[in-house]
Amino acid sequence: MKPDLAISLLHQCRHATLATQSQHDPGYPYASAIQYCCDEHHRPVFVASNLAEHSKNLLADPHISLSLLAPGDDAAQSASRMTILGDAECFEAPDALRQRLLRYIPEAEEWLALDFMFFRLRPKRLRLIAGLGRMGWIDQSGWQALPALVPDVESALLEEAQAALPASIRLLGCDYFGADLLEDGRYRRADWEGTSNAPVQIRDRLLQLA
Numbered sequence: 001m002k003p004d005l006a007i008s009l010l011h012q013c014r015h016a017t018l019a020t021q022s023q024h025d026p027g028y029p030y031a032s033a034i035q036y037c038c039d040e041h042h043r044p045v046f047v048a049s050n051l052a053e054h055s056k057n058l059l060a061d062p063h064i065s066l067s068l069l070a071p072g073d074d075a076a077q078s079a080s081r082m083t084i085l086g087d088a089e090c091f092e093a094p095d096a097l098r099q100r101l102l103r104y105i106p107e108a109e110e111w112l113a114l115d116f117m118f119f120r121l122r123p124k125r126l127r128l129i130a131g132l133g134r135m136g137w138i139d140q141s142g143w144q145a146l147p148a149l150v151p152d153v154e155s156a157l158l159e160e161a162q163a164a165l166p167a168s169i170r171l172l173g174c175d176y177f178g179a180d181l182l183e184d185g186r187y188r189r190a191d192w193e194g195t196s197n198a199p200v201q202i203r204d205r206l207l208q209l210a
Contacts, residue, residue, distance in 0.1 A: 001136030003146060004195065006128045007042055007177045009068060009080050011189045014104070016044070017067040020057035020088075029065075030057055037104035037173070039097055040148040043120055044084070047101070047108055050115040058119060062087040066121060080130050086123040093118040096151035103172045104180070147176045153199050161206035169209060174202055181209065 022030040032054045036046040048055040070080040129135040172180040178191040
């Protein structure tokens, strides 16, 4: 299964269902809704309160799954969807990642002033269903082999392109596979046709979003 299809769906979604291992009721998965963004390696990053039930579960047992459904499609059984199995880690986010999260989830600034912690999902296996006859697994090695755009380079590209784009478009993030943006206040993912091989190609494609 081609990982670019999974990356596209991962960046189309802004919300997901997180399933953790219940500590209160062992043996039962505990599902909750989260907002997230991705780091430069396309690993989901989210914040959670120290008091939240899923935070307690995560700190006790890192084995989790994340379920995603293509936004705007009410036919869940035929829509593109994905389940990611992996390990969660609580970590201190560098400033570049913190700022990236706040571009995607501005309200998180208030949460981070409280007791919210950063978590990152390290994918082990992904099950993607992208349509009739288009389904399969992507393993950890396939995900780790994806090209990563250095955060400082991403920030420079976003700053340069944003200055040239109309005010109706606000860039949130970019990578070798596409860009995430708000257009007239509405979120959308712009996938490149083919992977960009260099930052200069990403810059040119960002400028074409106008």
